[in-house]
Amino acid sequence: xxxxxRFFDKGSVDGKNYMKKKRQRxxxxxxxxxxxxxxxxxxxxxxxxxxxxxxxxIYLDVSSRMAEVGRTIQQMQDRILVLERENADLESQVAKQxxxxxxxxxxxxxxxxxYGIRDSIYIVVPGYVDRQPIQLAPTxxxxxxxxxxxxxxxxQTLVDWLxxxxxxxxxxxxxxxx
Amino acid sequence: MNExxxxxxxxxxxxxxxxxxxxVFRMFSLQVNDYxxxxxxxxxxxxxxxxxxxxxxxxxxxxxxxLLAGNQKVYEVKINLHEVENPETLALVLxxxxxxxxxxxxxxANQKTKEGDSGIIIVDNYxxxxxxxxxxxxxxELEVSPQKGSNGITHSLKGLxxxxxxxxxxxxxxxxxxxxxxxxxxxxxxxxxxxxxxQILGHEGPEWFEEPTDPRQVVNMxxxxxxxxxxxxxxxxxxxxxxxxxDAAIKSSGANAxxxxxxxxxxxxxxxMASSPRIDVNNFSEELGSFxxxxxxxxxIHSYEPGSVFKIFTMAAGLDSGAVEPDTSFIDNGFFEYxxxxxxxxxxxxxxxxxxxxxxxxxxxxxxAWVASELGEGRFYDYMQRFGFGHITGIGLAGEEAGxxxxxxxxxxxSADLATxxxxxxxxxxxxxxxxxxxxxxxDGQMVVPWIIYAVSDGESQYVSSPxxxxxxxSAETAHTLSLMLTKSLEKEASSALVPGYKVAGKTGTAEIxxxxxxxxxxxxxxxxxGWGPTDDPQFMVYVWLQxxxxxxxxxxxxxxxxxxxxxxxxxxLNIPPDDVHLQIGQMEEKPSSATGN
Numbered sequence: 001x002x003x004x005x006r007f008f009d010k011g012s013v014d015g016k017n018y019m020k021k022k023r024q025r026x027x028x029x030x031x032x033x034x035x036x037x038x039x040x041x042x043x044x045x046x047x048x049x050x051x052x053x054x055x056x057x058i059y060l061d062v063s064s065r066m067a068e069v070g071r072t073i074q075q076m077q078d079r080i081l082v083l084e085r086e087n088a089d090l091e092s093q094v095a096k097q098x099x100x101x102x103x104x105x106x107x108x109x110x111x112x113x114x115y116g117i118r119d120s121i122y123i124v125v126p127g128y129v130d131r132q133p134i135q136l137a138p139t140x141x142x143x144x145x146x147x148x149x150x151x152x153x154x155x156q157t158l159v160d161w162l163x164x165x166x167x168x169x170x171x172x173x174x175x176x177x178x
Numbered sequence: 179m180n181e182x183x184x185x186x187x188x189x190x191x192x193x194x195x196x197x198x199x200x201x202v203f204r205m206f207s208l209q210v211n212d213y214x215x216x217x218x219x220x221x222x223x224x225x226x227x228x229x230x231x232x233x234x235x236x237x238x239x240x241x242x243x244x245l246l247a248g249n250q251k252v253y254e255v256k257i258n259l260h261e262v263e264n265p266e267t268l269a270l271v272l273x274x275x276x277x278x279x280x281x282x283x284x285x286x287a288n289q290k291t292k293e294g295d296s297g298i299i300i301v302d303n304y305x306x307x308x309x310x311x312x313x314x315x316x317x318x319e320l321e322v323s324p325q326k327g328s329n330g331i332t333h334s335l336k337g338l339x340x341x342x343x344x345x346x347x348x349x350x351x352x353x354x355x356x357x358x359x360x361x362x363x364x365x366x367x368x369x370x371x372x373x374x375x376x377q378i379l380g381h382e383g384p385e386w387f388e389e390p391t392d393p394r395q396v397v398n399m400x401x402x403x404x405x406x407x408x409x410x411x412x413x414x415x416x417x418x419x420x421x422x423x424x425d426a427a428i429k430s431s432g433a434n435a436x437x438x439x440x441x442x443x444x445x446x447x448x449x450x451m452a453s454s455p456r457i458d459v460n461n462f463s464e465e466l467g468s469f470x471x472x473x474x475x476x477x478x479i480h481s482y483e484p485g486s487v488f489k490i491f492t493m494a495a496g497l498d499s500g501a502v503e504p505d506t507s508f509i510d511n512g513f514f515e516y517x518x519x520x521x522x523x524x525x526x527x528x529x530x531x532x533x534x535x536x537x538x539x540x541x542x543x544x545x546x547a548w549v550a551s552e553l554g555e556g557r558f559y560d561y562m563q564r565f566g567f568g569h570i571t572g573i574g575l576a577g578e579e580a581g582x583x584x585x586x587x588x589x590x591x592x593s594a595d596l597a598t599x600x601x602x603x604x605x606x607x608x609x610x611x612x613x614x615x616x617x618x619x620x621x622d623g624q625m626v627v628p629w630i631i632y633a634v635s636d637g638e639s640q641y642v643s644s645p646x647x648x649x650x651x652x653s654a655e656t657a658h659t660l661s662l663m664l665t666k667s668l669e670k671e672a673s674s675a676l677v678p679g680y681k682v683a684g685k686t687g688t689a690e691i692x693x694x695x696x697x698x699x700x701x702x703x704x705x706x707x708x709g710w711g712p713t714d715d716p717q718f719m720v721y722v723w724l725q726x727x728x729x730x731x732x733x734x735x736x737x738x739x740x741x742x743x744x745x746x747x748x749x750x751x752l753n754i755p756p757d758d759v760h761l762q763i764g765q766m767e768e769k770p771s772s773a774t775g776n
Contacts (some may be wrong), residue, residue: 043324074389081231088234088249089307095245095349100418114419116680124757124763130753134243136407136635139642173714 227386232343232581235380236405238358238371241632247358247372250347253305253340259297262287262337266327267320271335275312276302283722287337304345304363313338343384346372348459354417356453357410357630358478359576360462369475371408371630374577378634380405409633409640411447416440419747420450423740428454431705431736432728433544437477438744439609443617443719445645445712446621446626448573448610453477477723479573481581481606484723485689486524486541486733487706488602490664491615493538495561498550498656503736504534504663514544514551517593521601536687539667543601548598555586558596562605564651565615566625573610573628581606596698602689603698609721614648619661620683620716665713675709675738677745679756683716684709684741686733702726707737711745712757719749 032040097103156164208214238247255276257268265287273280283301291297301386317335324332345687346361358382365384367376371659387400440450453476458467474480496502514521523529523543529536537545550558562568568583583590583605598604610628618625627646634641652660655748664683668675675684687706705727710719722737730736748754755763 008553030277053347082342084234085342086252088344089251091237091245092248092250092349095248098244099350100244100353100414101351104418114747119749122753122759122763124766131242131243133411133632134239134409135640136239136243136409136633137640139640149477 183311184526202456223449225392226390229387229389230341230343230384231387231400231431232384232404233380233402233722234344234404234502235361235365236378236488238379239405239407240354240410240417241413242414243409244414245349246354246410246412246414248343248347248349252303252345253307253309253310253342254300254303255305255310255338255340255702256298256300257287257341258337259287259289259291259295259299262339263334264327264329264336265330266329266331266332267335268338269317270327270333271313271338271426272301275309275316276305278302278616298339305340310340313340326647336468349413351458351460352456353414353421354410354412355456355459356478357412357451357575358459359475360443360459362462367576369576371410371575374574375408375631378406379408396722404562405633405639407637408631409635411449411630411632412451413449413751416748416751417450417452419751420744421452421454421456423747424454427722427724427736427740427743430729431724433705433724433736434726435473435477436722436724437480438723438745439478439610439613439721440748441613441617441628441719441721442605443613443620443626443716445646446614446617447632448628448630449718451476451478451630472725475577476575477574477725478609479578481579481608482704482723482725483603483605483689483692484607484612484706485602485687485704486543487612487687487708488607489538489541489546489600489687490619490660490685490708491562491565491567492546492550492553492600492654493534493663494565494619494656494660495553495558497534497659498561498652499553499557501552502534502549504659506534508532508534508537508545508548510537510542510544512544514547514597515549516551516597517595519594519597520599535663535666535670538663539670541601541686546600547597550596555593555596558600559583559585561651562599564649565618566648567605567611567615569611571608571610571614571628574611578610579606581608581611583607602687609723612708613719613721615651616710618651619657619664620710620719621657623650623652623657625649625651631722661713661716664709668709671734673734673738675707675741675745677711677742677749679758680711680749680754681713681757682709682711682741682744682745683713684738686738688731688733701731703731703733705731705733705737707733707741709741709745711749711753712760714757715760716746717752717754720748 191347234249237245239245250364255272257716262268268287269280269284269658272278272283278301286299286301292326295739313335320333320335327333339395348355348360355370355371359368359372359374361367361372362578365380367373367379369653372379385400385402420438424436427438428436429435435454437453437688438450439448439452441448453474455468455473469475493502497504509531510523510529512523512526521543524541530547532540532542532545534545536542537549552559559612562583568578568581570578572578584595584599592695595604614625617628625648627648630647631643633643636659661683664685668684669680673684673686675686676682685708687704687708689704689706690700691702691704692698693702701768703723703726707720707722710716720741722740724736727736749756754760
């Protein structure tokens with residue numbers, strides 16, 4: 001068949017038919033077959049489904065994690081409240097055990113008695129500092145801005161650095177490092 | 179597709195269409211039917227759960243950190259009607275453990291819940307953990323060995339729920355209760371520190387909070403700031419010792435009520451403030467009946483006519499103004515007429531020639547009325563104003579009274595008032611005002627404001643108070659002179675206020691009490707004593723007031739020994755060496771410096 005095609009005149013009727021057929025064949029050869037088109041539609045639909053499932057999955061995952069974290073936060077908040085309550089209660093219980101009445105009773109049972117004006121002996125203790133009232137928190141002080149500090153690396157020479165390393169070895173928490 | 183398949187697909191399609199139509203119809207009918215509102219209501223009920231948050235009220239501690247007011251765990255007991263299985267069990271247990279009425283609880287537990295009702299009824303509040311433990315033990319017993327009740331139903335504590343919360347606790351019971359005040363069941367502070375600093379110590383009450391039941395809806399719990407904690411200037415040991423001395427004094431003197439206040443005259447810090455009667459504020463609702471018109475919650479801030487103890491300030495004004503000097507001579511003939519009234523001495527006697535120390539030593543009304551007359555109204559009241567009488571001190575305790583000092587411009591002021599005010603009659607003062615005024619005499623003329631809050635702490639920082647001075651009503655020289663005069667007068671009198679080994683200055687006071695319609699009644703008195711020591715370096719100042727003592731009406735008999743007892747304990751507790759040791763220490767400290775100087 002290919003062999004015969006070569007002998008048709010392109011301008012003749014046969015030639016025109018031949019070209020039409022050839023064009024149709026070409027289109028046919030490169031156009032989608034119906035089943036392929038269906039496959040494409042199905043494929044797109046599946047892609048959409050998969051994509052939607054993916055989004056839904058991510059959404060579910062995020063919301064379930066959110067819910068889990070939310071529950072954990074709520075539980076921790078509850079726990080904090082419970083612990084704070086326990087702490088305050090225990091503090092009161094300790095204070096009851098250490099109250100003046102209780103301590104005096106225990107001291108008397110142990111044979112102690114309040115010392116009187118004639119029981120006292122006074123001696124001078126140089127540098128003695130009388131006890132100070134309780135401090136429940138650091139005393140409020142005006143905050144001082146940190147002074148700008150230039151690291152020694154920018155100012156010292158190599159010789160200075162060596163001298164420092166030799167004569168002033170770095171200290172550790174427990175003392176001078178070996 | 180053949181014909182057979184076509185019909186199959188058609189039937190299947192019709193079924194699906196009908197199913198779809200049915201579903202849409204059902205969805206529509208659910209949205210518009212009569213129960214929609216009910217469903218919405220039920221949905222809203224379950225959208226959030228109600229939670230109650232009790233912010234922790236700030237602590238109150240003494241200067242060394244001993245807890246005076248804290249918080250303890252108590253329970254709110256409630257019945258969940260939806261869960262109740264046997265109301266009889268609930269009534270039996272709650273009546274047995276909590277002491278509630280059986281019928282009342284049975285009625286509550288047996289009632290039917292209404293549509294949409296939460297079904298939760300609070301049956302008791304402020305239940306102790308011990309009681310809850312008892313209930314829990316019973317619950318465990320019933321679970322292990324079930325028993326049937328008289329109604330034939332198995333005993334069950336289902337439906338009984340409790341909620342823990344914090345409530346105020348005072349571990350020291352009645353110690354310093356007059357200073358602290360208390361917090362009532364509505365979480366509001368009353369009296370003392372609790373009343374005055376209610377807003378600082380904490381919110382007034384619990385706060386309800388709606389927590390979404392949907393776990394995805396995470397909302398922050400409302401952050402109710404914890405109350406700030408307060409550090410008092412009070413020393414627990416000194417307070418306890420002072421209260422014990424006061425209680426003994428009230429008992430032995432037969433007094434109606436009384437107070438002893440201890441202050442550091444150099445700084446104004448109140449070290450102890452004992453008051454009687456005193457209650458265990460843990461049981462405030464049962465014990466508040468101990469107080470009445472005369473017996474106040476805190477006698478130290480309650481005003482009264484002080485009597486002769488006020489003469490200290492008349493003399494201070496006289497000396498400072500130059501109207502009199504310590505050796506000014508006064509001949510006491512037993513009476514003094516001024517402004518149309520005649521003033522007599524406490525014993526109605528004439529004490530003859532006296533110097534000013536003698537006038538104080540014998541507490542001569544006639545002499546002090548004369549001193550006031552020498553001063554004149556203008557100067558006398560000007561000095562008394564400078565000493566702060568007639569104004570609250572601002573110590574920071576709820577219910578502090580201002581007292582009353584009449585002014586010349588007042589409608590009810592008469593000339594005779596000058597003479598009577600001079601010896602403490604016709605003026606109303608509080609013990610705390612007296613201490614503030616006297617601090618000028620003990621503190622080189624500089625008057626300190628008494629204070630009781632040493633520091634406020636919000637948990638992160640502590641704000642420490644510092645002494646506040648309220649001017650110099652008298653000069654340092656007058657203060658020294660008067661201090662020595664008061665020391666001498668006590669020594670000459672061989673007063674029962676003296677403290678062995680220590681020089682102390684002070685003055686007694688006995689004031690008749692005025693009864694409406696009867697006037698001043700001689701057998702009803704207010705006995706007082708104001709003193710400080712050591713005279714050379716005052717480190718404590720004590721005010722004693724006993725109301726209506728019956729063993730003796732005189733301040734010198736009932737109040738002066740109380741001062742001595744308190745001072746004897748104070749010198750030990752405050753590590754104050756006796757005067758001779760103090761002198762030796764001074765000499766030892768001087769030697770090295772003099773050696774360096776040479």
